[in-house]
Amino acid sequence: MSLMKRISLIFRAKADKALDRAEDPRETLDYSYKRQLELLTKVRRGVADVATSRKRVELQAAQLHQQSDKLTQQAQKALSMGREDLAREALTRKSALTGQMSDLEQQRAQLQGEEEKLTLASQRLQAKVESFRTQKETIKAKYTAAEAQTRINEAFSGISEEMGDVGMAVQRAEDKTAQMQARAGAIDELIASGALDDASSLNRGDDISRELEAMSSQSDVESELAALKAGVSGPAGGQALEPGDSASPAEVEAAPVQDRKEQEDRP
Amino acid sequence: MIVRILGEGQWEVADTHLGALNHLDEQLEAAVEAGDHETFSESLHELLVAIRTTGDRLPDDSLLDSDLILPPTDATLEEVRELLGDDGLIPG
Numbered sequence: 001m002s003l004m005k006r007i008s009l010i011f012r013a014k015a016d017k018a019l020d021r022a023e024d025p026r027e028t029l030d031y032s033y034k035r036q037l038e039l040l041t042k043v044r045r046g047v048a049d050v051a052t053s054r055k056r057v058e059l060q061a062a063q064l065h066q067q068s069d070k071l072t073q074q075a076q077k078a079l080s081m082g083r084e085d086l087a088r089e090a091l092t093r094k095s096a097l098t099g100q101m102s103d104l105e106q107q108r109a110q111l112q113g114e115e116e117k118l119t120l121a122s123q124r125l126q127a128k129v130e131s132f133r134t135q136k137e138t139i140k141a142k143y144t145a146a147e148a149q150t151r152i153n154e155a156f157s158g159i160s161e162e163m164g165d166v167g168m169a170v171q172r173a174e175d176k177t178a179q180m181q182a183r184a185g186a187i188d189e190l191i192a193s194g195a196l197d198d199a200s201s202l203n204r205g206d207d208i209s210r211e212l213e214a215m216s217s218q219s220d221v222e223s224e225l226a227a228l229k230a231g232v233s234g235p236a237g238g239q240a241l242e243p244g245d246s247a248s249p250a251e252v253e254a255a256p257v258q259d260r261k262e263q264e265d266r267p
Numbered sequence: 268m269i270v271r272i273l274g275e276g277q278w279e280v281a282d283t284h285l286g287a288l289n290h291l292d293e294q295l296e297a298a299v300e301a302g303d304h305e306t307f308s309e310s311l312h313e314l315l316v317a318i319r320t321t322g323d324r325l326p327d328d329s330l331l332d333s334d335l336i337l338p339p340t341d342a343t344l345e346e347v348r349e350l351l352g353d354d355g356l357i358p359g
Contacts, residue, residue, distance in 0.1 A: 003296040004270070004288075004335035006351060011336055117274055124276060127327035135330065158330030161271065169274050172339070 015160030024145045025152050029136045032156065036129045039163055043122040046170045047115060053177045053184070054111040060187050061104040068097045074208050081215055090208050100187065107180050114173045121169045125162055132159045269331055270318050274339035277331065278322030288317055299347055307344045315340055 019032070071094040078086035135155045139148050268285065271277045280288070291314040298307035315337060325331065338347050 003292050003299065003347075003351075004337055007273075007338070008271075008333055008336040010350065012332075121274065124327045128330060131328040131330055155330055157332035161333060161336075165271065165273050169339075172274075 011161055011164050012157075014164055015157070018163075019156065019160065025148050026140050026145060029139065029152060029155070032159070033129070033133060033136055036125070036132065036159060036163065039166060040122065040125055040129060043118060043125060043166055043170055046173055047118045047122060050111055050115045050118060050173055050177055053181060054108060054115060056184055057104055057108045057111060057180065060184060060191070061101060061108065063191060064097050064101050064104065068094050068101070071097070071208075074212060077212055077216075078208070081212070083211075083215070086208055086211060093208075103183075104187070107183065110176065111180065114176055118169060118173050121166050125166045128159055128162050268335065269325065269333045270322060270335045270337065271333035272315055272318060272337045272339070273342075276327070277325040277329070277333055278318050279325060280318060280322040284317070284321045288314065291317060299344060299351070302344065304344050307347075311338065311340075311342065 019028070071090045075087040075090040075094070078084070078090060132155055135151075139151050139155070143151060268280050268282060269277055270280050291310050294306065294310040295314060297303075298310055318337065338350065342350075
């Protein structure tokens with residue numbers, strides 16, 4: 001049991017060192033309880049921090065996905081215009097994004113794992129802190145300072161070990177999150193620099209877009225011109241409406257005639 | 268005997284299982300000393316599985332001290348070395 005025993009001895013030594021013994025051992029109980037609540041707050045904050053990092057990675061992944069879709073569309077458009085060279089360029093850029101995207105997915109999964117672990121750790125700690133609080137109140141109510149000592153030692157050892165464990169879990173999660181934040185920062189910079197052609201830089205446009213736009217504006221001109229030409233050669237269409245219109249003057253004429261007749265018929 | 272897996276919780280393991288656990292523990296310790304990453308992750312994994320399957324999980328609100336403590340499931344060899352070296356074995 002060497003390794004497992006060694007680690008448990010190390011935890012016990014640490015817990016003992018962390019314990020601030022007051023003159024009245026019952027005060028030590030209150031002091032420790034306060035520290036437990038602080039740790040509980042810290043773990044919960046840790047859960048929130050990891051969740052924030054996870055959301056950031058998800059947002060970046062969404063941006064890269066959008067960019068990758070855009071490059072696919074560009075490649076299709078370029079190919080439909082017979083520009084295989086441009087299509088190839090777009091697909092090359094897209095494949096560079098694929099590596100980044102799978103890296104982000106790994107990070108996301110890892111952060112989610114940390115988030116779940118810390119959530120469980122905070123639930124375990126909470127259960128133990130509540131149990132400790134009950135014991136603490138019992139000890140304070142029932143025992144004198146001298147009698148309380150052994151009971152206190154029992155209550156402490158279990159909770160101290162848990163605190164050491166949870167403290168370590170928070171530390172590990174923080175370390176992992178910090179590493180990933182550094183990488184996320186690098187990707188943010190890459191997106192901001194335009195190297196990945198972020199979709200938000202659409203108005204500026206990347207070179208593939210510019211070339212495709214130039215080609216489509218050329219074809220737009222052609223098609224509009226063709227439409228105008230068709231319009232100029234079709235004035236007969238306007239005249240076609242007139243026979244319909246001429247019907248109404250006839251009706252207008254007919255009505256007054258009837259009116260006049262009616263007026264004449266009246267005495 | 269109460270065993271804690273760091274980051275997971277505590278298990279009550281019957282003494283009849285200790286022989287098998289001891290064997291894996293020795294393997295694990297040897298791997299840490301030799302810096303053998305492959306054996307390290309294999310024996311750690313086996314040891315943790317053995318505890319989870321042979322032991323009875325203690326309720327979350329129990330305040331019992333563990334007799335043995337094991338590294339977390341995703342611990343690296345370096346982390347375990349750090350854990351062992353970090354002010355733990357220095358008396359006082």
